[in-house]
Each structure stands twice: as structure tokens, then as C-alpha cells.
Amino acid sequence: MTATPTNPPPPTAPVAPETVTLTIDGKAVTVPKGTMLIEACNQNGADVPFFCYHAGLSSPAVCRQCLVDVKGQPKPVPSCYTPVADKMEVFTKSPRALDVRRQMLEFTLVNHPIDCPICDKAGECLLQKHYFDWNAKLARNDGTKVKKDKVVDLGPHIVLDQERCILCTRCIRVCDEVAKNHQLEMADRGDHEVLTTAPGHRLDNPYSLNTVDVCPVGALTSKDFRFSMRVWELSTTPSVCPGCATGCNIEVHHSRGKVHRLVPRPNADVNKHWMCDEGRFTYKRVHKDRLAAPISGGIPVEWDRALTDAARLLRAGLDANPAEVGVVMSAQSTNEDLYALARLTFEHLGLAKAYLSGQDQGWSDDILVSADKNPNTAGATAIGAGRLRTLLDLANDIKSGAVTTLLIVGTHGVLGSDAAPGALPLEKLKSLVVIGTHRDPVSGAAHVALPLSEWAEGDGTFTNRLGMVQRVRAAVPPAGDALPGWEILSHLARNLGATMDFADAKAVFNEAKSKLPFMKDAEWGRRYLPVQLRFAGSRG
Amino acid sequence: VVLGFQDAEDLDVPDLPTEPLPLNMGPSHPAMHGTVRMVLEVEGEKISTADIQIGYLHRCFEKESEAATYTQIFPYTDRLNYISPMLNNIGYAMAVEKLLGISDDLPERVKYIRVIVGEVARISDHLTCLGASAMELGAFTVFLYALKAREWIFELLEEICGARLTVSYMRIGGVAADMTEEWGKKLLDVLPRVREVMGDISKLLDRNRIFRDRMDGIGIITKEDALAYGITGPVGRSTGLAYDVRKDHPYLVYDRFDFDVPVGSVGDNFDRYAVRVEEIVQSMRIIEQALAKIPAGRFLHPDPRVALPTKAEVYNSIEAMIAHFKLIMDGIHVPPGEIYSFTEAGNGELGFYIVADGTGRPWKCRVRPPCFPATAVLGKVLPGLFIADVVPTFGMINMIGGECDR
Numbered sequence: 001m002t003a004t005p006t007n008p009p010p011p012t013a014p015v016a017p018e019t020v021t022l023t024i025d026g027k028a029v030t031v032p033k034g035t036m037l038i039e040a041c042n043q044n045g046a047d048v049p050f051f052c053y054h055a056g057l058s059s060p061a062v063c064r065q066c067l068v069d070v071k072g073q074p075k076p077v078p079s080c081y082t083p084v085a086d087k088m089e090v091f092t093k094s095p096r097a098l099d100v101r102r103q104m105l106e107f108t109l110v111n112h113p114i115d116c117p118i119c120d121k122a123g124e125c126l127l128q129k130h131y132f133d134w135n136a137k138l139a140r141n142d143g144t145k146v147k148k149d150k151v152v153d154l155g156p157h158i159v160l161d162q163e164r165c166i167l168c169t170r171c172i173r174v175c176d177e178v179a180k181n182h183q184l185e186m187a188d189r190g191d192h193e194v195l196t197t198a199p200g201h202r203l204d205n206p207y208s209l210n211t212v213d214v215c216p217v218g219a220l221t222s223k224d225f226r227f228s229m230r231v232w233e234l235s236t237t238p239s240v241c242p243g244c245a246t247g248c249n250i251e252v253h254h255s256r257g258k259v260h261r262l263v264p265r266p267n268a269d270v271n272k273h274w275m276c277d278e279g280r281f282t283y284k285r286v287h288k289d290r291l292a293a294p295i296s297g298g299i300p301v302e303w304d305r306a307l308t309d310a311a312r313l314l315r316a317g318l319d320a321n322p323a324e325v326g327v328v329m330s331a332q333s334t335n336e337d338l339y340a341l342a343r344l345t346f347e348h349l350g351l352a353k354a355y356l357s358g359q360d361q362g363w364s365d366d367i368l369v370s371a372d373k374n375p376n377t378a379g380a381t382a383i384g385a386g387r388l389r390t391l392l393d394l395a396n397d398i399k400s401g402a403v404t405t406l407l408i409v410g411t412h413g414v415l416g417s418d419a420a421p422g423a424l425p426l427e428k429l430k431s432l433v434v435i436g437t438h439r440d441p442v443s444g445a446a447h448v449a450l451p452l453s454e455w456a457e458g459d460g461t462f463t464n465r466l467g468m469v470q471r472v473r474a475a476v477p478p479a480g481d482a483l484p485g486w487e488i489l490s491h492l493a494r495n496l497g498a499t500m501d502f503a504d505a506k507a508v509f510n511e512a513k514s515k516l517p518f519m520k521d522a523e524w525g526r527r528y529l530p531v532q533l534r535f536a537g538s539r540g
Numbered sequence: 541v542v543l544g545f546q547d548a549e550d551l552d553v554p555d556l557p558t559e560p561l562p563l564n565m566g567p568s569h570p571a572m573h574g575t576v577r578m579v580l581e582v583e584g585e586k587i588s589t590a591d592i593q594i595g596y597l598h599r600c601f602e603k604e605s606e607a608a609t610y611t612q613i614f615p616y617t618d619r620l621n622y623i624s625p626m627l628n629n630i631g632y633a634m635a636v637e638k639l640l641g642i643s644d645d646l647p648e649r650v651k652y653i654r655v656i657v658g659e660v661a662r663i664s665d666h667l668t669c670l671g672a673s674a675m676e677l678g679a680f681t682v683f684l685y686a687l688k689a690r691e692w693i694f695e696l697l698e699e700i701c702g703a704r705l706t707v708s709y710m711r712i713g714g715v716a717a718d719m720t721e722e723w724g725k726k727l728l729d730v731l732p733r734v735r736e737v738m739g740d741i742s743k744l745l746d747r748n749r750i751f752r753d754r755m756d757g758i759g760i761i762t763k764e765d766a767l768a769y770g771i772t773g774p775v776g777r778s779t780g781l782a783y784d785v786r787k788d789h790p791y792l793v794y795d796r797f798d799f800d801v802p803v804g805s806v807g808d809n810f811d812r813y814a815v816r817v818e819e820i821v822q823s824m825r826i827i828e829q830a831l832a833k834i835p836a837g838r839f840l841h842p843d844p845r846v847a848l849p850t851k852a853e854v855y856n857s858i859e860a861m862i863a864h865f866k867l868i869m870d871g872i873h874v875p876p877g878e879i880y881s882f883t884e885a886g887n888g889e890l891g892f893y894i895v896a897d898g899t900g901r902p903w904k905c906r907v908r909p910p911c912f913p914a915t916a917v918l919g920k921v922l923p924g925l926f927i928a929d930v931v932p933t934f935g936m937i938n939m940i941g942g943e944c945d946r
Binding site: 117123127232 | 843844845849853855856857858859860861862863864865866869870873
């Protein structure tokens with residue numbers, strides 16, 4: 001359970017950025033040299049529309065939607081393809097620029113199907129947005145639209161509607177430049193041009209769902225998400241993916257207490273604009289097989305009763321022999337839960353036997369995916385400060401009778417781990433108290449099982465493989481009676497006669513921050529109310 | 541001396557010694573037009589203090605509006621002055637149109653339709669006020685006559701927009717459906733019949749002793765009070781204040797019509813009655829002129845960012861489909877800014893103060909209800925009157941809970 005050694009990006013030598021000064025719509029602006037004109041415009045309040053441009057990708061200038069007038073140029077220039085130059089005079093709203101952009105939109109719309117009511121992208125569609133903002137003229141053309149394939153099964157996660165495609169090639173560039181795998185290509189010409197894979201090939205790279213994110217229209221849709229929810233009904237909460245130690249920044253899109261999808265949130269230091277397909281499905285576990293109520297002796301009970309029972313079991317073990325009491329921490333827990341557990345274990349109970357659990361190592365690549373499938377191994381290792389042993393040690397200790405009473409907090413990967421082949425002999429324990437999220441064999445074997453909230457249900461921080469402490473925010477309410485780990489541990493501590501009172505996760509964070517060196521620069525961040533996507537503007 | 545033929549004041553009877561008695565009228569009282577509570581302190585039959593308590597019909601109109609698109613607010617405005625919802629629709633639509641900067645290029649036909657249905661609504665507003673107030677003084681026949689005439693008008697309103705009361709007929713940039721030529725003819729047929737009813741009402745009331753006793757010289761509001769309280773509309777004009785938004789700040793096409801603004805001289809209940817009767821006559825004049833001049837043309841602004849395209853276009857072109865989708869889901873994108881726009885509604889100057897932030901929903905939508913200041917002045921007017929004067933005075937103020945409380 002150690003973090004995969006990953007080299008942080010090499011420090012770049014600080015170079016004083018060279019700047020150029022140009023005029024945009026009569027306003028002088030100064031931007032770094034090499035900036036593309038479209039970025040200079042959009043950063044300075046001169047809104048220029050685009051389809052094929054994407055901040056994280058190269059620009060082929062195929063959509064011609066970002067044309068602007070530049071003084072001295074005979075024709076309007078594509079601003080996504082034109083670097084800024086000193087003393088350039090740019091007019092984004094000249095009659096000619098507006099007119100050519102309107103004409104380009106009209107061309108784009110000629111063959112676009114009338115699908116908005118059944119299209120998954122409707123509501124966050126760039127084509128809708130640009131039409132409404134820049135064209136807003138009724139159709140002049142009543143010709144027959146070109147027919148193409150409506151349902152093309154491109155790969156395990158993606159369905160393509162060729163009629164909706166506006167041929168911007170963003171998806172091709174995502175495969176080429178992010179996944180480094182040229183799986184998509186344009187075929188045919190003119191208004192018969194279609195997006196496709198090579199015959200016999202599938203769009204199956206581990207970053208394929210990014211093509212759905214960048215698709216400005218509803219051509220590429222996610223099989224997991226399509227037809228499940230109208231996007232403007234969703235609320236968004238910024239958070240961090242729990243899928244691996246990379247800690248990609250994400251937005252949790254949820255509605256009425258249910259998570260519907262995860263999409264990447266740009267962070268230049270961690271994941272740029274992207275995330276892997278595997279990470280997108282981590283939300284599924286939030287709503288599946290959850291432990292919804294405390295269980296004591298096999299039957300659901302009230303919290304008070306369960307806490308008393310749990311404390312009694314632990315107290316009996318402590319009174320018999322404190323050396324035979326063990327605690328299992330999880331690399332899936334937040335820093336706050338781990339800190340509260342460490343305080344209870346080492347400070348209040350003075351235990352010596354603590355172990356670290358977590359998901360098995362998995363595959364990795366040098367793009368985003370990390371082999372360590374736990375979001376907080378770095379935090380757990382730092383909080384454990386060398387006192388945590390492996391699950392293999394735990395298996396041996398149980399077998400030898402060195403541990404007879406066990407408290408497990410977080411059950412992901414406790415059983416069937418590489419570190420403990422043949423599973424832990426939990427049945428040999430005298431008492432087992434589990435604080436867990438799911439109804440799994442571990443919580444099933446427990447004498448007392450307490451429901452724990454999942455990552456999307458509580459506030460906290462994860463420490464990723466670069467040592468960055470990143471904020472996780474509660475997006476949905478906890479399943480059933482589940483509570484955050486720090487809160488359960490506070491209650492348990494009180495029942496054990498120890499004083500550990502925290503008002504909220506932020507109080508735990510602040511205390512941990514003052515005690516733990518690796519968290520000293522961490523920020524809790526501002527309070528964030530979920531924003532409905534209909535108010536958040538088009539994600540495009 | 542025969543009792544009953546002379547006013548109590550004229551009798552040379554010394555005031556009997558009395559004790560102040562608190563008396564609640566409302567909030568649920570058969571002679572109260574809306575749900576409003578008056579806490580009166582009476583000495584015998586005389587009122588010494590009056591405390592007017594409003595708010596029983598508060599529906600969070602202003603706050604609700606912040607969560608609705610600009611178009612979705614129309615049904616809420618129907619419920620402001622629910623006696624003349626068309627006028628509220630018009631006032632609100634004009635405020636948003638000014639923010640959008642499309643007031644000047646509204647189709648001419650829209651302006652005429654708005655004038656016509658607005659004046660029709662004003663007639664129904666005044667008929668209801670007169671009829672109900674007369675009924676509260678025992679003149680039930682007048683109420684039935686007035687409601688008969690209002691029924692003809694409601695039938696016309698139902699024909700043009702599908703609803704009698706909750707019309708929601710206006711749209712930003714126009715109206716929901718065009719006015720037909722037959723409708724105009726039906727309206728022209730109705731007007732003489734309304735005139736006839738007005739004649740009947742006049743015969744029943746003008747020389748009616750019971751009515752005049754509760755009208756003449758009762759509930760006098762001075763011109764100074766009207767100005768100080770900000771009272772407009774028929775109540776303001778009854779004091780001699782010749783302020784009518786249609787004349788002083790002409791909107792739509794009111795400057796093209798010949799009509800008079802009736803004013804009172806005393807500011808008592810009878811002046812308010814007489815002003816309303818005359819305003820019905822003037823409204824009919826305006827309608828007749830407007831129907832004669834109404835041009836052909838569009839009934840909605842042509843910009844698909846403002847007005848919904850037709851269904852035929854929506855189902856057959858992607859442009860109209862997108863416009864329809866965005867208008868319904870996002871709302872009309874009103875550029876950031878603020879506006880105070882005011883029109884002459886049934887009770888006076890109806891103002892909408894709207895702050896837009898560039899989204900499809902108003903950041904703030906405040907209403908200046910014209911009957912609010914008129915209700916406020918009651919606390920000053922009622923003391924000194926008899927209990928029996930409260931109901932007709934309140935009736936002639938024509939406080940509408942839906943508008944006053946919002």
C-alpha cells in the first residue's frame with residue numbers, strides 16, 4: 001500500500017514572459033507572446049464563439065466560427081489559429097465578422113437534425129448557444145437534410161449520431177493528443193463527411209469518454225448517461241475523483257440526492273481538462289449495496305444502541321488485553337476521518353496495532369491513471385507516520401491470536417487483497433466492529449456494523465500522489481442513516497470515555513492542519529452551494 | 541321630526557357618553573372586498589382610530605418572479621389586480637420590452653390590440669368596483685346589472701385568450717394570439733349594451749338616498765393628501781389631481797386617441813363613483829377609435845430570441861427548434877440593466893421595477909401597486925366617520941388584495 005513513485009513534472013525555469021500589446025475592439029490589451037487571438041479576445045471580454053477550438057487541444061481552424069477582422073488583412077482570420085502580434089488591431093464585432101460568422105452558423109445548421117427534444121446535449125449544447133447568441137434568424141432553407149446513421153455503436157461507452165455531428169474534429173484530437181491513440185477519423189467529403197473508426201476497430205481507449213465532454217453537440221453520447229437525465233436539471237458540485245491516487249478534479253453532477261455523472265474540472269496541475277473512463281464510473285458505488293442502518297448482532301438498530309454495543313465490545317477487548325486490540329485504517333478515507341481515527345487509536349486508546357487497507361494495485365499509464373487505486377494513500381501514510389502495518393501482518397496477527405478485537409474503518413479492499421491472500425480469517429476474531437459504507441462480507445462478518453458516508457456524501461480532503469491536499473465536497477445526502485467517519489468516531493470515543501468533539505469536518509481539518517506538516521499549506525476553500533447547470537451557462 | 545328622514549347629525553340630540561370600543565373588521569368579512577383587517581376603535585357609532593392591516597394575500601410575487609423566466613411571470617401578474625389582469629400583463633410586458641430595447645419596433649398592431657384589450661379590462665374593473673360597492677349598500681340590482689355587462693366582456697376576453705380571469709394574453713414582444721376581425725365586431729356590438737347598462741345603473745343610484753347618504757361628503761381625501769401619499773388613478777383624480785399616465789406619459793398609441801380625463805372636485809366617495817362611471821365612457825371612446833384605426837400586421841415581434849416561432853417552423857427547421865428550446869428552458873436573455881416602467885392600470889399607476897442580470901430570469905421584479913397608497917390613506921380618512929361609512933369608503937378605494945399584498 002505505498003504510493004506509486006511518480007515523478008512530479010520537472011520544474012520549468014522561470015522565464016519572464018514576453019508580452020505583446022494589441023487592440024481588441026478599440027481596447028488595448030497586453031497578453032503573453034504566443035497567445036492565440038481567440039484566447040486574448042475571450043479573456044478580455046470580447047466574446048468570440050467557437051466549435052473546434054478547445055483550450056486543451058491543438059487548433060485545426062476547421063469550423064470557421066471564430067473569424068474576426070484584423071486590420072490590414074484582406075479576409076477575416078480564424079482567431080483560434082492566429083497568434084497575437086504587437087500592434088494588431090482586432091475587430092470582433094465588425095459587420096463583416098458578424099456576417100461571416102452568421103453565415104457559417106447557417107451552413108452548419110443546414111443539415112443539422114431537429115433533435116433538440118430527444119438530444120442528450122440539449123441545454124448544454126454549443127450549437128444552441130451560438131445560434132441563440134449570434135444568429136437568431138429563422139431558416140431560409142427548406143431543402144431535405146442529408147441522411148446519415150443515427151445510432152453508431154463506436155465503442156464500449158460511446159454511441160455516435162452522425163447526423164448531429166458538425167465535423168469539428170475535437171474528438172479525433174482528444175484521441176490523438178490525450179489518449180495518444182488515433183482511433184477516430186473523418187470519412188467521405190462535403191455534406192457526406194462522417195466521423196468513424198477504421199473498419200473493424202472500436203473507440204475503446206481508456207479516455208474515450210472525454211470525446212463526449214468535448215463534443216460541442218450531441219453527436220457523441222455516453223451509453224451510461226444517455227436518456228437518463230436532462231442536463232439542465234442537474235446540479236454541479238466540485239469534488240475530486242476517488243478512483244486512484246492521481247486525484248483528478250471533477251464536477252459531480254447530481255439531482256435529487258442521486259449522482260448522475262462525473263465530468264472533469266480543469267486543473268492545470270493535476271488533470272488539465274481530462275479524466276479516465278474508469279474514474280467516471282466511481283460514482284456507481286455511491287448508490288449500490290449501501291449499508292444504510294447500524295447493525296448489531298445481525299439486526300438493524302438505532303445509532304445509540306449500536307454505538308453502545310460497539311463501545312462495549314471494544315472496551316471488553318481493551319480491558320482484557322490492549323495489545324490484542326487492532327485498528328484498520330483505509331487509504332480510501334479522507335484526511336479528516338483518518339486524523340480522527342488516528343487520534344482515537346494512538347492518543348486516546350494508546351493502541352500499538354494499526355494496519356492500512358486499500359484497494360489493490362491496478363494498471364497505470366503515464367497520462368493520468370495511477371496504479372494505486374486509492375485516493376488518499378499519501379494522506380494515510382503521513383497520518384500513520386510509520387505506525388501502520390500491512391494487511392498481511394494483520395492476517396498473520398489474527399491467525400496467531402495476537403489480535404482478537406478489531407475495529408475496521410472503511411472496508412474497500414480489506415478482503416481478497418493481494419496483501420492478504422486467502423482473505424482475512426475474520427471469523428477467528430473475538431469481536432469485530434466495522435464502520436463501513438457497503439453491505440459486503442466484511443460488514444457482514446461484523447458483530448457491530450456502523451454505516452459510513454461515501455466520498456460524494458461528505459466533506460473532506462484527499463492527498464494525491466503529488467502530495468496535493470484537495471477538497472472533496474458533499475454533493476448528495478448520505479445513504480440512509482450513514483454518517484461521516486469523523487462523526488461516528490467522535491461518538492464512539494465519547495462512548496469509550498474519551499473526549500473528542502468536532503463540530504464539523506472543517507473543525508477536524510483545522511486541527512489536523514495545525515498538527516500535520518503535510519497539511520500545513522492546505523486550504524479548506526469556500527462554501528460552495530450546488531449550482532444548477534441551467535444557471536451555470538453552457539458547458540459546451 | 542320623523543326619524544329616518546333626517547341625518548342623525550341634524551338631530552339636536554346630545555352625544556351619549558360612551559366608552560372606546562375596539563372593533564375588528566375582517567380579515568374575513570362579507571363586506572370586505574379582499575382579505576384585509578381593519579382594527580377600529582369606535583365611540584358609539586363613530587370611529588376614533590383606524591388601523592388598516594394588509595398582507596393577508598401575500599404570495600411572494602416578487603420573490604417567485606426571480607425563479608421564473610420572464611415569460612413564466614405573466615401568469616403571476618394575472619393575479620395582481622385580478623379584476624383587470626390584462627392591464628397588469630401590459631404593464632409587465634412593456635417593462636421587459638424596454639429592457640430589451642424593442643419597445644420602438646413593436647408591431648403597430650400589437651400596440652393597438654393592447655390598447656383595446658386594456659381598455660376592455662378597465663371597463664370590467666370599474667364595473668366590478670361600482671357593482672360590488674352598490675351591493676354592499678343594499679343595491680343588489682345594480683350588482684347584477686353590472687355583472688351582466690361584465691359577463692359580456694368576460695366572454696369576449698375568453699374568446700380572445702381562452703380565459704376569463706387568468707388571461708396571460710400578453711407576451712414579451714406581442715400577444716399570444718391575433719385579434720380577429722369578428723372579435724372586433726362583437727366588441728363594437730357589446731359597447732352600446734354596456735352604455736345602456738350604465739344608464740340603468742345611473743338611474744338606480746344617482747338619486748338614490750341610501751346611496752347618496754354614504755357617498756356625498758363621506759371619506760374626503762384632499763388633493764394634498766393624494767399628492768403626499770402618492771395616490772393615483774380614479775381615487776387620485778377624484779381629488780382634482782388630473783394625473784393619468786395615458787395622458788401625461790403616453791405609451792403604446794394612446795397619444796393618437798381623443799379622450800378626456802375626468803376629475804373630481806371634493807374627493808369624496810361620490811367623486812370616486814362619478815370618475816369611474818365617466819372613465820368607462822371614455823374607455824369605450826378609446827376602443828371605438830382604436831378599432832377603427834387598427835392596422836394589419838404581425839401580432840408578435842419577429843426576433844426568435846424574443847418571441848416563440850410558430851409550431852410549423854419549430855417542427856420543420858432546426859433554427860426555430862433551437863429558439864423554442866432556448867426560450868422555454870433558458871428564457872429570454874434580457875441584457876443587464878434596470879427599468880422602472882409604469883402604466884395606467886385600473887387603480888392608477890402600476891409600476892414594474894425590474895433589474896436584469898443578463899440571464900433568462902429577473903434579478904429583481906418589484907411592483908408598485910396603485911391601490912397600496914390609496915389603502916394607506918384610509919387610516920387618516922376613516923376617523924370621524926360612522927361604522928356604516930367604512931364599507932362604502934373602502935369599496936370606493938377599491939383595494940385589491942392580490943395587487944396590494946402581492
